[in-house]
Amino acid sequence: MNYRSPEIRTVNVVRYVTPLREGGSLPAIVEADDEFLYVLKFRGAGQGIKVLIAELIVGEIARALGFQIPEIVFMHLDEAFGRTEPDEEIQDLLRASEGLNLGSHYLQGAITFDPVVTTIDADLASRIVWLDALVTNVDRTARNTNMLMWKKELWLIDHGASLFFHHSWDNWEEQANRPFAMIKDHVLLPQASELEKANQAGLDTLTPARIQEILDLIPDEWLTGVESPFETAEEHRQAYSRFFEIRLAQSDIFVKAAQDARKTLI
Structure with missing residues (x-):
C-alpha cells in the first residue's frame, strides 16, 4: 500500500x-x-x-x-x-x-452503492466494517450506505456521523473501550468474514505517529471556542489521540462484537 x-x-x-x-x-x-x-x-x-x-x-x-x-x-x-x-x-x-x-x-456521475446490484468481496467488506467499528460510524446502513460507485470502484463518503462521543465528551475514555453495538446494522456485515485479518491490517497501519499526523490537520480554530470542553487546541487534539490509543489497544472488543452480530445474520 x-x-x-x-x-x-x-x-x-x-x-x-x-x-x-x-x-x-x-x-x-x-x-x-x-x-x-x-x-x-x-x-x-x-x-x-x-x-x-x-x-x-x-x-x-x-x-x-x-x-x-x-x-x-x-x-x-x-x-x-x-x-x-x-x-x-x-x-x-x-x-x-x-x-x-x-x-x-464532487465525483461527477457517481452512483449510490446498491448491495443488491454490486457484490463486495469479503476482504474489502471486512476492512470497511472494521473501520466503521473503530470510529463508531452509525451511518453505513442499507438505508444510507454512504458509498458510491465511480469509475467501477467503490468510494467511501460522508463520515460526519462518526465519533459521536465528541459531541459531549462525557465518559469518553469509557466509550473508547466499548463495543460498537450499532455495527449490527452495517450494510456490509454479512460479507465481513475476515474481520480478524482486517483488524491486524488496521493495527499495523494506524500507528500512533500516523494518527497524530491526521489529528495535526485539524485547524486550531475548530478546537477552541464555546463548543470545546478543553482549554487549548492541543489539549483537545491530544484527547482525540488518547481515544484512538485506547480504541486500537482494545480492538478485540469491537471486533468480537461485530463477529457476534454477524453470526445472527448468517
Whole structure:
C-alpha cells in the first residue's frame, strides 16, 4: 500500500451551485477558485464544527487504510458570499459559515452503492466494517450506505456521523473501550468474514505517529471556542489521540462484537 503523509489544500468558494437537501446539514455542491466542484459541509449547519472534525479525521484515517476517498479540502467562505442568495434559509446558513469549512471533491456521475446490484468481496467488506467499528460510524446502513460507485470502484463518503462521543465528551475514555453495538446494522456485515485479518491490517497501519499526523490537520480554530470542553487546541487534539490509543489497544472488543452480530445474520 502506497501512503503519503496527509496534506489538505485550501480553496476559496466562488459559486454556490445547488443544495443537497439531505438530513439537517444542508450540504451543497459549490465551485472553488481551482475550477473544481466540491460537496461543501458548512460549519454553521446542524451540529456544527464537530461534524467537520469527524469528516476530516475519519476520512483521512480511511485514506491511510487504503480506501478510495474523494480529496478533502478546506474551503474558505467569504463574508460577502451569501448577500445575493435569494433563499433565506441558505443565506442564513452561508452567513453562519463564514470562514473555514470542509469540502470533498464532487465525483461527477457517481452512483449510490446498491448491495443488491454490486457484490463486495469479503476482504474489502471486512476492512470497511472494521473501520466503521473503530470510529463508531452509525451511518453505513442499507438505508444510507454512504458509498458510491465511480469509475467501477467503490468510494467511501460522508463520515460526519462518526465519533459521536465528541459531541459531549462525557465518559469518553469509557466509550473508547466499548463495543460498537450499532455495527449490527452495517450494510456490509454479512460479507465481513475476515474481520480478524482486517483488524491486524488496521493495527499495523494506524500507528500512533500516523494518527497524530491526521489529528495535526485539524485547524486550531475548530478546537477552541464555546463548543470545546478543553482549554487549548492541543489539549483537545491530544484527547482525540488518547481515544484512538485506547480504541486500537482494545480492538478485540469491537471486533468480537461485530463477529457476534454477524453470526445472527448468517
